[in-house]
Amino acid sequence: MSPIPAQNGLVHVRVPTYKRPDLLLRALKSLQSQTWTDWVCDIYDDDPDAAGGEVVQALNDPRIHYTQNKPQRYASGNINACFSLSNPRDADYFCVLEDDNYLLPEFMAENIAVAREHKVNLVLRNQITEFNSHVEVPTLSVEGVLDHLFKDGIYTPEMFRLSLIMGIGISNGGLFWTRHAQSPIEITCTCTAVLQEYIRTYILTEPIYVAMKPLAVWMENEAATTRNDGDKAAYMRRELNLKRAIQMLQRAAWQQTTPQVRRGFMTNPAFATPAEGRARGLIKAHLAGPNRHVPLKDALELALRGALIRFGGKTATDFDEMVKNSTI
Known part of the structure; x- marks a missing residue:
């Protein structure tokens, strides 16, 4: 302390x-x-x-x-x-x-x-x-x-x-x-x-x-x-839209990172997440394909879930502009 x-x-x-x-x-x-x-x-x-x-x-x-x-x-x-x-x-x-x-x-x-x-x-x-x-x-x-x-x-x-x-x-x-x-x-x-x-x-x-x-x-x-309105369908739509927005942030953060940092990401000691957890995140965000850290069946399922999020979720226009115009 x-x-x-x-x-x-x-x-x-x-x-x-x-x-x-x-x-x-x-x-x-x-x-x-x-x-x-x-x-x-x-x-x-x-x-x-x-x-x-x-x-x-x-x-x-x-x-x-x-x-x-x-x-x-x-x-x-x-x-x-x-x-x-x-x-x-x-x-x-x-x-x-x-x-x-x-x-x-x-x-x-x-x-x-x-x-x-x-x-x-x-x-x-x-x-x-x-x-x-x-x-x-x-x-x-x-x-x-x-x-x-x-x-x-x-x-x-x-x-x-x-x-x-x-x-x-x-x-x-x-x-x-x-x-x-x-x-x-x-x-x-x-x-x-x-x-x-x-x-x-x-x-x-x-x-x-x-x-x-x-x-x-x-x-x-x-x-x-939360102030929940009890509408299960509306809740599911909100969840899908939330996951799409998160996926966009993941992809933007990854793409704006230097190649050297991306190459060392799986073994970088700064993070406590095991290699499998890092790989799962990359696959679901459509930033990497199947690899040795994740069983093939799991990797394919993650990729499919990522595709559902990527093409099924919707985000607000001003959020899209924020990500597009960010200069981090």
């Missing part, structure tokens, strides 16, 4: 919330439990009934500020706005805490220590997953969400983007940045909250430190974390 720095930096926490007062209370209490006490929190409530306001009033913590969105931003818009590089609080550090997640006590202090020690403006912190959140004692994962993907250390933007071949890269709840960050982490094109994370991975323009010690908790509970 890096030494805990002196507390001379204000952390601005942005919290998007919607109709989950009990979870919001848990998230805010995790802020109050931070060993780093120099923080301020802005809550952006998309609930027309303003249930989050009662939570904030009950806590009566002068560091926590409440705003009811008028008009509503909806899930993707509310989350995305929290990644603005604007700095109305004149803060030194920033993070986003979605209402269904929470932080472990050393989250702020250790991220600040990493940023200062390694002189980076972006830190991606590993998280553990909470399952069965509806029961009294939820289950927490043993492994972190980044364990299969990264190793502890600094990644150049070019190298970090290649994580898209195997996984999501940035997870919103793990991203921590300084006031000097220049990467456009607020997304400007039409997309879902999930796709935003993949786009943030793709558009980074500066080094990022991946810190593998898990210090945050991410809740895996789709029914509780």
